Amino acid sequence: MDKNNQNYYDDDFLEPPIRQKKPKKRFHISLFKVVVIILLVISLACNGVLMYMVFFNTTSTSSSSSATVAQVNYDVTSDLTAVVAQAQESTVGVLTYENDTSSGSGSGVIYKVDGSTVYVITNHHVIEDATKIEVVYSNGEYITAELVGSDEYGDIAVLKMTVDFTVTAFDIGDSSLLEAGETVLAIGSPLGIEYAGTVTQGIVSSPLRTISVDLNSDGSEDWDMNVIQTDAAINPGNSGGALINAAGELVGITSMKYSSEDVEGMGFALPINDVVELADEIMETGSVSRPVLGISGISLSDYSSYELYMYRITTDVSQGIYIASVQSGSAAENAGLQSGDVITAFDGTEITSYKDFLTMLYAKDPGDQITLTINRNGNSMNVSVTLG
Secondary structure (H helix, E strand, O other): OOOOOOOOOHHHHOOOOOOOOOOOOHHHHHHHHHHHHHHHHHHHHHHHHHHHHHHHHHHHHHHHOOOOOOOOOOOOOOHHHHHHHHHHHOEEEEEEEEOOEEEEEEEEEEEEEEOOEEEEEEOHHHHOOOOEEEEEOOOOOEEEEEEEEEEOOOOEEEEEEEOOOOOOOOOEOOHHHOOOOOEEEEEEOOOOHHHOOEEEEEEEEEEEEEEEEOOOOOOOOOEEEEEEEEOOOOOOOOOOOEEEEOOOOEEEEEEEEOOOOOOOOOEEEEEHHHHHHHHHHHHHHOOOOOOOOOEEEEEHHHOOHHHHHHOOOOOOOOOOEEEEEEOOOOHHHHOOOOOOOEEEEEOOEEOOOHHHHHHHHOOOOOOOEEEEEEEEOOEEEEEEEEOO
């Protein structure tokens, strides 16, 4: 007995009792042997019969049948791959130059085709400050484009060019019908034209999101944009490219993303319904008509008391739009606004930042009448202004 066995007991080392053996009878032993031999013979006979049957059936089956080997074709194409192929042909690359020097690249979408004249939509920030613009089509053709017009606040630009080959414009969808969780694809040229036609897939994270942006790179947010949020990968160079739904319809123009080590999968596209409205106006008039007040000002909340002192801005008001100057002949001058006035409310709504002011101003149309509440030398008053 193993001493290490868990069932070990001291008694196991005692001599086991000796049992008395009964004498065996030879007759019983002989009978047992006979039974075993009979069973063994029967077993061998059965096995022989089974082996014969198996061998006979296998041989006859092999000789009477001829097997045919068929090649199986697996088609991995789908409706989605066909949608992507068409969308890639309607998506272009956009190259920009400043003084004949390459300055950047982005993407664009073919919006309208009128004979040999093609109109392409891209982002304003893609072509901003460019002195020359080239559009690169899916067939590899480089075509110099004319800037029809652009809008900084809508971040939209329209390009025009003439081509001698066949191109197809996107089918325009309805961005107001998008739902969270709906499949979308982003197509563009991330990191340069060499990656043109890159496709990324995701879902609509939010069909309507409002984000604040800094348009003049001064570190302060000065405009609210309505966007579609998606987790489809959007990278530098995708700007101006296509966001399409599963039917291949253009539902957005990819525009920006949150870029941070702590953020993943937060890209944004301009809703196509908003884009079409701006693009059509640009094609018709060359620009987007927005109301003008005719002032230059700053948001008091963006500056410390020391900074205000350094800029020689004296006011007892802590928030609002400080009017630094008034343009001659503008709506502001016609309404009697003066340098040093502080706009504290717009149509009765309190103004806390320049972003609030611009958002409310550009929600109006030229010719609309608004009421501004201003603080002048410590006194509050309402001023009626007809926007230019």
